[in-house]
Amino acid sequence: MRRVMVLLMATISIGMTSCGRDEKVSTPLSFEQYFTSFGYDFEPAKDRSDLAERSLLVVEAILVDVIDGPIFGETADDPYASRFALFVFESDLVSGPISVRLPRPDTSDIAEIRVAMPLGARAVLYLVPTPDPAPFEQKLWFNLELSKGDLAKTLWDVTTPQGFLLEVPFETGLVGVIGPLHGAEGLADSPAEGSDLASWLPPGGPVVPREITK
């Protein structure tokens, strides 16, 4: 599984760099450069069912936009703040947009990220609501509206990095499913190569809380 994902990450850049890694960061920001700017320590899920059980929302969706997200710093213009992007998805099963919070490394511009992303791409997402910051931490967040438990207002985080799957067009005109966040930590029951994106949904199908069901 690890190889498959590494290969798929490599394949997306075939048109630009063949099968190898392009170490040089250059402008404009590429899809690969963005997704190789950050990583996580997390508790890997064993399989799709395990990941779904740990999720509150599991759906197939379409990536429609990438916009500025919250800022975590001493001030909104703190040069050492952590900035986030919101990957905005729409799903036939969910009322309203699904805004998934991902890091925005400080040297990346939101417009550059948007251009680098395959807007219109299909995705399978395993998500949990982004927790509201603890009261003592709220003064450190900017451009963030507290959800106070309202799922219609919440931002979403990936349950684990394994739960962010995109169907991506390659320059060859082909498409494939990649999990750009999770690297080595694959799922034991990952669908076979070439499987349709929908087969990455859990065996029990999508999971949508009643409050946000369309």
Add this chain to the structure above:
Amino acid sequence: MHRARVRRRVAVVIGLCFASFAVSDLAVADTYGLGPPDHGYRPDNFDHDWCWSTGWPGGSWSTDATARHTYLNDTTNFSGGSLQTCNSGTDVYWKASTTQTAYGSYICDDLNSGICDNASITILNSTILPQSNRRKTMCHELGHTGGLAHYSGTTLDCMVSGLVTNTTYRAHAISHLNALG
């Protein structure tokens, strides 16, 4: 294009790449510094300065993170790094947040030709991550700032993912750190 043909062509493309990666798979255990999601990037040098940044609770958190830097300096060629006020030359910004769903995150904020000049580490500030596990996650993310990759073997090493309590790097990882390569 017909779907079956598309799939066959995807398989061919993937197969070609697979062949090249399969050759290099012998060296998978040796990969280093390639960047996320599995690796960190190489740092610019052995002088690994750090600072306490947004949301950092201080107290035992500072003690534990400092201990990880001390371990890095004592067991590898890293040396000379010290705690400082955050500035544009600081190598590692330590942060903590209650809203993170992962135990820890590593973000390279200034990447130049495969070398990361500044990285942010954010540690989950929650009872979900008790102190013993938090120390491991600190070790894990600090390892990424040194360029280390995730590890899935059985030797005690904090570069494994998840809730474990190892706070050391295996000898092989230390060799990478010593060579920055």
